[in-house]
Amino acid sequence: MAVVGRAAEETNRRMLRARDAMDRGYAQPLDVPALARIAHVSPAHFTRTFRATFGETPHRYLQRRRVERAMFLLRESDRSVTDICFQVGFTSPGTFSRTFSAIVGHSPRTYRRRAAAADVPTCFTMAWTRPSA
Amino acid sequence: MFNAITHSQIYVLDQDEALDFYVGKLGLEVSADVDLGFMRWLTVSIPGHPERQILLEKPGPPAMSEQTAQQVRELVTKGATGGSLIFSTDDCRKTYETLRGRGVEFTEEPTDRPYGTDCGLRDPFGNSIRFTQPKA
Numbered sequence: 001m002a003v004v005g006r007a008a009e010e011t012n013r014r015m016l017r018a019r020d021a022m023d024r025g026y027a028q029p030l031d032v033p034a035l036a037r038i039a040h041v042s043p044a045h046f047t048r049t050f051r052a053t054f055g056e057t058p059h060r061y062l063q064r065r066r067v068e069r070a071m072f073l074l075r076e077s078d079r080s081v082t083d084i085c086f087q088v089g090f091t092s093p094g095t096f097s098r099t100f101s102a103i104v105g106h107s108p109r110t111y112r113r114r115a116a117a118a119d120v121p122t123c124f125t126m127a128w129t130r131p132s133a
Numbered sequence: 134m135f136n137a138i139t140h141s142q143i144y145v146l147d148q149d150e151a152l153d154f155y156v157g158k159l160g161l162e163v164s165a166d167v168d169l170g171f172m173r174w175l176t177v178s179i180p181g182h183p184e185r186q187i188l189l190e191k192p193g194p195p196a197m198s199e200q201t202a203q204q205v206r207e208l209v210t211k212g213a214t215g216g217s218l219i220f221s222t223d224d225c226r227k228t229y230e231t232l233r234g235r236g237v238e239f240t241e242e243p244t245d246r247p248y249g250t251d252c253g254l255r256d257p258f259g260n261s262i263r264f265t266q267p268k269a
Contacts, residue, residue, distance in 0.1 A: 016259050019212070053211060123263055
């Protein structure tokens with residue numbers, strides 16, 4: 001049992017390392033094979049294990065991280081919505097707008113109009129404002 | 134009422150490995166390393182500042198059942214426990230380079246914020262650590 005436990009801890013830590021890579025490199029074109037390499041597992045195994053560990057697929061995790069970063073830039077910068085779309089890693093404004101609206105419930109422009117800035121350490125803002133399902 | 138925070142606690146999976154990391158890599162110093170019999174009381178602090186100590190506690194019996202300890206270890210390695218430390222530094226970028234050279238695993242590069250420049254890293258177990266160079 002102890003051996004099984006250590007294996008689970010090691011797996012968790014690897015999945016966390018891949019998740020950290022998404023939090024750090026969200027703007028880059030991250031794909032499953034690249035993330036699986038970071039976690040030292042096969043791509044098929046990676047998606048399944050990530051989901052079992054964190055309760056959502058790596059794709060969904062990354063999408064919500066990108067949307068969270070877009071929310072941040074909409075609140076705190078005056079860059080255009082299109083610039084922000086590319087800056088957080090989306091490759092098409094249409095997909096960005098659709099994904100953002102589906103997750104947040106408002107379009108990027110509406111969100112920007114309603115938002116207000118918060119003054120706490122960024123790590124907590126990032127952890128708590130990444131939108132949930 | 135209260136006048137200081139003297140001790141904070143995080144869970145580590147291995148106290149020797151924790152020492153290697155927190156002292157050997159991050160440059161903290163050992164404030165206390167005492168075998169109490171029932172536990173190893175191991176605390177670290179910023180050099181010269183023993184008034185604020187971090188307890189590096191290993192989860193396990195008799196404080197909690199082996200089963201609970203296992204759950205704690207699984208949460209730590211998922212980055213899901215409260216384990217979170219924020220340090221301050223005079224030079225965030227320089228410290229970042231130094232620690233990178235020592236093989237520290239960073240989660241975020243130095244970034245300018247409204248409150249200063251900060252970055253993030255993980256300890257070997259999954260705890261989240263940040264350090265900030267406050268705005269002058």
